Amino acid sequence: MLKKQNIALLLLAAAVPLIALAPLPDFWIAQLNYIGLYALVCLGLVLLTGVGGLTSFGQAAFVGIGAYTTAWLTLNTGMSPWLTLFVGLGFTAVSAMVVGLITLRMSGHYLPLATIAWGLALYYLMGNLDALGKYDGLLGLKSLSIGSIDIGQGRLFFVLTWAILLAGAIALLNLLDSRPGRAIRSLKGGSQMAEAMGISTFRYKVTIFVIAALFACVSGWLLAHFQRTVNPSAFGLKMGIEYLFMAVIGGVGHVWGAIVGAALIKLLDDYLQVALPALIGTSGSYEVIVFGITMVLVLKYLPDGLWSVVARKLPKAPRSVDWQHAADLPARSKPAQGDVVLQVDKIRKQFGGLTAVNDISFDIAAGQIVGLIGPNGAGKSTTFNLITGVLSKTSGQVLFRGSDISAMPSRDISRQGMARTFQHVKMIPDMTVLENVAMGAYTRGRSGVVSSMLRTNQAEEQSLMKEAQRQLERIGMGAYLHEQAGNLAMGPQRLMEIARALCCDPALLLLDEPAAGLRHKEKQALAAVLRQLQSEGMSILLVEHDMGLVMDVCDHLVVMEFGTLLTQGTPAEIQASPAVRAAYLGTEH
Numbered sequence: 001m002l003k004k005q006n007i008a009l010l011l012l013a014a015a016v017p018l019i020a021l022a023p024l025p026d027f028w029i030a031q032l033n034y035i036g037l038y039a040l041v042c043l044g045l046v047l048l049t050g051v052g053g054l055t056s057f058g059q060a061a062f063v064g065i066g067a068y069t070t071a072w073l074t075l076n077t078g079m080s081p082w083l084t085l086f087v088g089l090g091f092t093a094v095s096a097m098v099v100g101l102i103t104l105r106m107s108g109h110y111l112p113l114a115t116i117a118w119g120l121a122l123y124y125l126m127g128n129l130d131a132l133g134k135y136d137g138l139l140g141l142k143s144l145s146i147g148s149i150d151i152g153q154g155r156l157f158f159v160l161t162w163a164i165l166l167a168g169a170i171a172l173l174n175l176l177d178s179r180p181g182r183a184i185r186s187l188k189g190g191s192q193m194a195e196a197m198g199i200s201t202f203r204y205k206v207t208i209f210v211i212a213a214l215f216a217c218v219s220g221w222l223l224a225h226f227q228r229t230v231n232p233s234a235f236g237l238k239m240g241i242e243y244l245f246m247a248v249i250g251g252v253g254h255v256w257g258a259i260v261g262a263a264l265i266k267l268l269d270d271y272l273q274v275a276l277p278a279l280i281g282t283s284g285s286y287e288v289i290v291f292g293i294t295m296v297l298v299l300k301y302l303p304d305g306l307w308s309v310v311a312r313k314l315p316k317a318p319r320s321v322d323w324q325h326a327a328d329l330p331a332r333s334k335p336a337q338g339d340v341v342l343q344v345d346k347i348r349k350q351f352g353g354l355t356a357v358n359d360i361s362f363d364i365a366a367g368q369i370v371g372l373i374g375p376n377g378a379g380k381s382t383t384f385n386l387i388t389g390v391l392s393k394t395s396g397q398v399l400f401r402g403s404d405i406s407a408m409p410s411r412d413i414s415r416q417g418m419a420r421t422f423q424h425v426k427m428i429p430d431m432t433v434l435e436n437v438a439m440g441a442y443t444r445g446r447s448g449v450v451s452s453m454l455r456t457n458q459a460e461e462q463s464l465m466k467e468a469q470r471q472l473e474r475i476g477m478g479a480y481l482h483e484q485a486g487n488l489a490m491g492p493q494r495l496m497e498i499a500r501a502l503c504c505d506p507a508l509l510l511l512d513e514p515a516a517g518l519r520h521k522e523k524q525a526l527a528a529v530l531r532q533l534q535s536e537g538m539s540i541l542l543v544e545h546d547m548g549l550v551m552d553v554c555d556h557l558v559v560m561e562f563g564t565l566l567t568q569g570t571p572a573e574i575q576a577s578p579a580v581r582a583a584y585l586g587t588e589h
């Protein structure tokens with residue numbers, strides 16, 4: 001059965017030739033052509049800025065690369081524009097990759113500043129090169145043609161542009177609903193969690209920067225043959241800001257917001273350019289002032305843009321469960337019961353003068369639940385972060401299943417089969433529980449960006465969903481599959497994190513205060529889940545303050561105080577230890 005979204009897409013696709021055949025004045029066809037060209041750039045910004053959280057003012061420069069490449073090559077070499085498109089895409093991909101590799105490691109305001117610098121640099125380069133006609137640009141380009149059919153600047157051009165635009169929108173929607181898409185959706189607020197799931201967030205940042213640049217390049221290629229002339233003014237910083245403006249007003253987090261924003265700004269721009277000077281009585285770029293005020297108002301009252309209002313009203317059908325017969329994901333070999341899984345050897349962490357973790361050593365065997373306990377500030381979470389690679393060690397060694405993982409980043413450790421949850425739940429609130437949990441299985445999938453855009457990833461996608469559902473049912477969360485994760489109460493959120501960690505098919509599970517904020521009944525359910533996992537051979541390291549739970553489920557306890565190892569032993573030995581009692585009660589040992 002067709003999903004509602006697919007029906008909407010089909011209707012939109014059918015509307016394009018109908019509009020082309022309708023007796024619309026040429027002026028409106030030209031307007032639609034500009035809207036299509038701008039919306040193509042905004043589509044890239046939806047992915048980059050709206051979804052990925054990376055602000056770029058430099059998109060117009062990539063439009064310029066697409067436009068100038070085809071202009072120069074068709075005018076000077078007589079190359080077919082259909083070939084120059086690919087040359088332009090090549091130039092764009094390489095330049096975006098270089099700019100991305102340099103700038104995307106920068107956080108905060110450095111990236112927007114770097115894209116401004118990039119936009120300015122390319123603008124002046126285009127304006128100063130003799131070969132590119134300096135500020136006058138290049139004139140006399142031919143319009144696009146297929147054989148003897150001239151695509152021109154009218155209705156055929158409209159069909160071509162909007163077909164490309166719709167194909168781009170569909171590819172983006174497909175991408176966002178896929179294994180790499182979920183990784184991309186985690187960039188904005190969940191980088192630490194994504195890395196712990198084995199995702200290279202930097203690689204995805206560069207990837208979306210390149211994809212957004214490629215969308216801009218295609219727009220530039222079309223624009224050059226539409227206007228039949230190129231000059232730097234269309235690719236400067238002002239235009240870069242305007243593209244961002246369109247995307248933000250339309251709804252930078254929504255694919256359809258790109259079209260809404262481009263249409264609104266283009267139509268309003270044309271209208272205000274005529275209406276405002278007439279109203280005020282003198283000529284001037286008054287529309288820029290109106291846009292500035294509008295932008296401030298939109299950011300204040302409608303930060304998710306206009307499309308978000310429409311999106312809220314659209315019914316959201318739950319994902320149809322079509323994966324019952326999907327193949328199981330490959331499972332890793334598990335250690336035999338009793339084998340040593342984790343060896344922590346004298347790990348130390350110093351924060352300046354403070355030794356938060358001081359030469360801590362302990363082992364975990366397969367099928368064992370080990371509790372790491374101690375008063376507040378004892379260094380438990382830091383130990384946890386040292387083992388999982390979130391923090392680098394000052395000294396010491398960690399062996400996981402016999403291999404040294406001491407210097408590995410968290411994503412590589414996760415790939416080895418060590419999965420974790422977080423003290424403060426980390427999730428993507430606007431994704432469903434199922435999608436959040438499927439992120440845990442990221443390293444067990446292969447599909448990349450292109451196969452996801454083309455939807456040739458469906459067999460693997462179904463396997464990932466099947467695994468996510470299996471793990472949710474394993475811990476009693478089968479009723480929450482399609483719930484939005486951000487709407488869950490604390491208890492189910494923590495269980496969801498455990499299901500996500502289990503999706504990685506771990507040999508060792510590390511749980512950081514899983515009972516924090518849970519009610520009594522939920523704690524009992526959690527204890528049952530932990531015992532069940534243990535009976536299935538799972539090894540677990542548990543950092544927890546709830547002594548009832550710890551004494552109930554753990555086989556072995558490691559007690560820390562002021563960063564050092566106070567003692568370790570069975571729960572009965574620890575309960576009987578005067579030193580431990582003193583540490584918790586704050587009396588002398």
Ligand SMILES: Nc1ncnc2c1ncn2[C@@H]1O[C@H](COP(=O)(O)OP(=O)(O)OP(=O)(O)O)[C@@H](O)[C@H]1O
Nearest residue numbers: 351354355356374375376377378379380381382383
């Ligand atoms: N990034 C950091 N920079 C400086 N000091 C830190 C940092 N992280 C932790 N610490 C300090 O290290 C010590 C151990 O902190 P840690 O969070 O590991 O303790 P904990 O046992 O997990 O405490 P709690 O039970 O309250 O979570 C504390 O004194 C803390 O202030």
